[in-house]
Amino acid sequence: MAFLTIERDGGILTATMNQPETRNALTGNTAVQEFVQLCDTVRKDASVKVLILTGAGPIFSSGGNVKDMQRFFDDALTPDLIREEYRQGIQQIPNALYQLDVPVICAVNGPAIGAGLDLTCMCDIRIAAENATFAESFVRVGIVPGDGGAWLLPRAVGMAKASEMAFTGEAISAQDALACGLVSRVVPADQLLPTARALAEKIAANPGAVMRMTKRLLREGEHASLASLLEISAGYQAIAHKTADHREAVTAFIEKRAPRFQ
Structure with missing residues (x-):
């Protein structure tokens, strides 16, 4: 089953992370390859004007698959091998998505955790449903942000707020995210995609x-x-x-x- 479901309406492309059974985790599946392919396709297609990114189910993305992390306990996976896996794996998402030259609207439909939060920060505009939460939670599972979060999050909320989120790992609400500038709008859940699409249409009306x-x-x-x-x-x-x-x-x-x- 594909990780991303792609829909097109004129110059607007909507990509939905569609593995709710894994909480739309970004590792242990084909998410990285599909994001890279999506960005490559959009980059080459001048008729695409806006990309909307959202998630299916109650969660936007839980980030890394914690159960999958157990394989790192194997002594055969040396630090050098793990480092290279990050370089060739999840780090390809910020390299592709953040560098994409088409405006990207992130419609955050639920909790955005760890790499899921960092994924939102790779987008240009973030709109949150009222039930969305955001957590830079790597420290709580004994790891660091391996996907560029230490670079992305401070640019979204400032160094002090990013430090607080990264050092505690605690989640903040959609309203707290609005207050610190992480998102630009908070809307009722049933208005999330209509709001994102209305904004995308305004953008797509331009050259x-x-x-x-x-x-x-x-x-x-x-x-x-x-x-x-x-x-x-x-x-x-x-x-x-x-x-x-x-x-x-x-x-x-x-x-x-x-x-x-x-």
Whole structure:
């Protein structure tokens, strides 16, 4: 059974983690390969404008499969082998998803635990159902965030809040997540996907190529100097000014009509 169920509606792609029997765990299955393949497909398809990520069942994702971790007790699995497994395994998800140049909306339908929380932080916009909870819980099972959480979470909530969550491993509610900026909206559970789709439609109404460049600038801005970002922005802007969508947008504005983007 596939881990991800993919649905398409125009330029909007919805990927649903669909293994509720494992609490949508990200290890011990084909989740990594499917996420990498999904991102590769979206990257190559210019007609995709927005990706929505959510989970099936009562839980968004429990992160790593704790039962599967028992195999690390085997002395044959040396630290070197385990390190390489992380590099070639779950770390491929942030490498693919966080670097994706299409806007990603995360619709958090329930608890997002450990790597499940970090998965939400790889997305651009997070909307939570009222029953969602969030926990950076690695310390509670005696491990560290192996999927980039120590880099992702502070960028979402700030270092102090990220430290509190990582050091205690305690879960926070959807309302607490809203207060610290981890999510931008909290909605009733039955309004989660409609809200995500309505937002996706607003995004998808804009020119796709410019949207991808805009996201790339936001990503570069997280670590580039202002001078470097200005230089990249000038290059992207030169490309944007020559697109048919820019010409259409300006023409439509002058003619006082709705633009018809390609």
